Amino acid sequence: MSIEIIIGLPHLCEGPLLFRARALQQPVLISANCLSIWSTRRGWREWTGWKLHHLANAHSLHSLVLDSAGYAAMSVYGGFPWTVDSYVALAAAFPFRWWASLDYCVEQGVARDREEVIDRLSRTIRANRDCRQRAADLGITDTLMPVIQGRLPEDYERCIDALWGMMKPGAIIGVGSMCRREIDGPEGLIAVIDHLDRVLPKGVRLHAFGVKGPAIPYLLPFAHRIASLDSQAYAVSARREAHQRRISKSDQLVADHMEHWLHTQRARLSESARQLPVRAPAMPDPSPSDPWEAAIAQARSEIRALIESGDLDHDELTAPWIEQWAADIYRDRRAA
Structure with a gap:
């Protein structure tokens, strides 16, 4: 099996970039954000x-x-400006090859600590389930791609276990929070892919979001598991050239870099596979011994379970609410 390269495009406007993508006849990925309409009519910027x-x-x-x-x-808006319903309606508006579920990324710049990472895993689980339900209503479940999230390799397994019914042979599963990872290390890209290869059912393949070209030779040993990857990294080299030459970063310049980037990725797919040593998994954090911290941990766990089950919405996980919930648990324990 071979890994497919998907070109990330910043927009679908007619011009040199789209013309080149057509000529290359390579699969293209776009972000929902590039199709967004924004208005300042009411005095602030809002999605419409x-x-x-x-x-x-x-x-x-x-x-x-x-x-x-x-x-x-x-990172830009602090949350999804659009609802699940509006996003799935967009997915139904065109015969997409596949469309990714809403998910809550956990990069360092977004999830500040371990608790927030786990909170966002629960939100991702619920968002996948909601997208699938809306997709069923519109008859587009066949093109829905579930997306799993994590910081540690084991985090992704939490999503897999919760969404096990979607992990069927032939399914393509999106792997989020990948584009800013190092290749090596216990939380590196290869450690994540290696762990997923061990725990996923046979026949389930992966799409790795935003993986940079230098990682490709290290991914080749997992070609049986990785169906595709996408990137828009060519825009960085185009920006660098424009800066060095003191010229505008035109779509024509970006298109040239895109084509060169694609040829480079194809060449990397022909390289000899490289392997990294498999690192030992990180040990989970011990349970807190302080009664108040233990109450906070229990409150978070209970709220996450309600989010995953659909009894609470994706974003109903706030610090004041957690503290109030924990206070009730703390008082109940003291009274027992």
């Missing part, structure tokens, strides 16, 4: 819908896939 007319430009592409823009949503 989708530029669905841009999708007409994609019909002559090899194929088109849709990402939920999870990292941009969290």
